[in-house]
Amino acid sequence: MKTSDYLKKYGVKLKKHLGQVFLSDDRIAKRIVKEVGLTPEDVVVEIGAGAGTLTEELAKTGARVIAYEIDESLAPVLRERLSKYPNVELRFEDFLKAKDIPEGAICVSNIPYSITGPIMEKIIEWKFKRAIVMVQKEVGERILAKPGKKTYGYLSVVVQTFYEVKKLFDVSRSCFVPNPEVDSTVVDLRRKSVDLDFEKFRKFVSMIFAKKRKTLKNNLRPFLSVFEGVDLSRRAEQLTVEEIVEFYEKWRRALECSKE
Numbered sequence: 001m002k003t004s005d006y007l008k009k010y011g012v013k014l015k016k017h018l019g020q021v022f023l024s025d026d027r028i029a030k031r032i033v034k035e036v037g038l039t040p041e042d043v044v045v046e047i048g049a050g051a052g053t054l055t056e057e058l059a060k061t062g063a064r065v066i067a068y069e070i071d072e073s074l075a076p077v078l079r080e081r082l083s084k085y086p087n088v089e090l091r092f093e094d095f096l097k098a099k100d101i102p103e104g105a106i107c108v109s110n111i112p113y114s115i116t117g118p119i120m121e122k123i124i125e126w127k128f129k130r131a132i133v134m135v136q137k138e139v140g141e142r143i144l145a146k147p148g149k150k151t152y153g154y155l156s157v158v159v160q161t162f163y164e165v166k167k168l169f170d171v172s173r174s175c176f177v178p179n180p181e182v183d184s185t186v187v188d189l190r191r192k193s194v195d196l197d198f199e200k201f202r203k204f205v206s207m208i209f210a211k212k213r214k215t216l217k218n219n220l221r222p223f224l225s226v227f228e229g230v231d232l233s234r235r236a237e238q239l240t241v242e243e244i245v246e247f248y249e250k251w252r253r254a255l256e257c258s259k260e
Helices: 003-009 026-036 053-059 072-081 113-125 137-144 154-162 198-208 221-227 241-259
Strands: 043-047 064-068 088-091 106-110 130-136 163-171 184-191
Touching: 003 072, 026 053, 026 106, 026 130, 026 163, 026 184, 043 053, 053 064, 053 072, 053 106, 072 088, 113 130, 113 137, 113 154, 113 198, 130 137, 130 163, 137 154, 137 163, 137 184, 154 163, 154 198, 154 241, 198 241, 221 241
Parallel strands: 043 064, 043 106, 064 088, 106 130
Antiparallel strands: 130 184, 163 184
16 A cells, blocks of 8 residues: 555644655665665664655564654554564654663664754764664755855764765655655765764854854854964864864863863
8 A cells, every 4th residue: 555545544634833744655765774784683763654654664674663753643554554563663752852762773764854953963862873864955965065065064063073974865855745845865874983972062063153154263252262372263164073073172171171
């Protein structure tokens, strides 16, 4: 049965405030799952199971699948579609409030457009060893952006600090129901061995990109004494991820010393 048929069968009405668009092309779901290369030993977390197109393909691999879906009206669709897969656990709750993600899990998800930023932060926070995410094309460009590009900013830096990023392929808007106004991109994230306090780092990166066209001297004005002798004439968008981490470490150490 097609995804659209499941939705019609159970009279599912799309919720605009959730920005719901469901992947309906199982060829795309199969391609994503093939890229991941799952085994029955893997644990996979899917954020936003929707109508279950991707969930079903994940389930076929034999991996343990934990699928989050905030919209309980989709429960009949998901339960019928996935009833023959005992390796799937459906959690009808908000992933952003999740409290027990298994260590070493892999995230595979068509991320809801309306909350991409917060979800990407949670992926970093939960330390997924790998994440294959389908996002709005413009968001994909921001995740992958390099210094000096217009799309380079907060999201680029926080993701690239903790993950090696790689574009896999684009997905046409025609592969979803209803058709969104934009195309999507599938991105592969592989966790780096980085020992940083994400919350503090996130705060620092947010601060230096607060006024994107301003120099570091302007954005770091309350902390100028920390960076004495350091060139602050550049803008954050001109700095590499590695340089931003160096600036962060100076700022962090100064804050810790001031508390002693």
